[in-house]
Amino acid sequence: DIVMTQSPETLVVSLGERATISCRSSQNLLSSSNEKNYLAWYQKKPGQPPKLLFYWASTRESGVPDRFRGSGSGTDFTLTISSLQAEDVAIYYCQQYYSSPQTFGQGTKVEI
Amino acid sequence: QVQLVQSGPEVKRPGASVTLSCKASGYIFTTYAIHWLRQAPGQRLEWMGWINTGNGDTKYSQKFQGKVTISRDMYANTAYLELTSLTSEDTAVYYCTRGGDRFAYWGQGALVTVSS
Numbered sequence: 001d002i003v004m005t006q007s008p009e010t011l012v013v014s015l016g017e018r019a020t021i022s023c024r025s026s027q028n029l030l031s032s033s034n035e036k037n038y039l040a041w042y043q044k045k046p047g048q049p050p051k052l053l054f055y056w057a058s059t060r061e062s063g064v065p066d067r068f069r070g071s072g073s074g075t076d077f078t079l080t081i082s083s084l085q086a087e088d089v090a091i092y093y094c095q096q097y098y099s100s101p102q103t104f105g106q107g108t109k110v111e112i
Numbered sequence: 113q114v115q116l117v118q119s120g121p122e123v124k125r126p127g128a129s130v131t132l133s134c135k136a137s138g139y140i141f142t143t144y145a146i147h148w149l150r151q152a153p154g155q156r157l158e159w160m161g162w163i164n165t166g167n168g169d170t171k172y173s174q175k176f177q178g179k180v181t182i183s184r185d186m187y188a189n190t191a192y193l194e195l196t197s198l199t200s201e202d203t204a205v206y207y208c209t210r211g212g213d214r215f216a217y218w219g220q221g222a223l224v225t226v227s228s
Contacts, residue, residue, distance in 0.1 A: 049207055
């Protein structure tokens with residue numbers, strides 16, 4: 001199985017400051033056939049299901065504020081929140097869907 | 113609008129079985145797969161398996177082979193997840209999500225608590 005490792009586990013950021021979350025996969029997630037990275041990012045708040053933020057590593061899901069940015073390729077990916085808002089407090093997960101079973105990172109908790 | 117509505121919380125004894133449901137609306141049920149995932153307390157999300165809602169084909173994570181059965185009722189627009197031989201390690205929130213090129217639509221989750 002592909003192992004997804006996120007860092008840091010907890011991130012404390014001031015309101016309005018930048019938050020950067022890393023996700024590393026144990027195998028390449030870039031498909032040579034379609035040049036797409038099979039990597040998604042989710043935001044999870046207590047008592048709610050995960051909310052999709054990005055797929056194909058950098059394609060923003062409809063309705064996601066543009067202060068969120070997904071980037072990276074191959075085995076190294078980043079989720080950036082350019083100016084943290086109070087409503088961004090959550091746990092963020094990366095997920096690979098390159099191969100089965102799809103696997104998730106352990107999560108990064110973002111706090112203010 | 114697309115909605116996935118899951119059945120309610122369950123409390124089960126060790127060794128019992130449980131069946132969870134996921135009712136879809138707002139789209140043609142048979143055109144998208146349904147995946148099931150779970151999240152145990154303090155753990156990462158785990159993908160358990162999926163069902164092709166059109167032909168009923170299923171695929172399971174090796175971890176859950178023999179443990180879970182995913183099925184669907186096309187006429188009720190509903191997918192099911194059956195878990196057998198429950199242990200305390202199966203205590204988790206179980207989610208269904210619509211397949212496709214991304215997991216954009218999720219059920220609200222169903223807490224299964226296994227306790228003697």
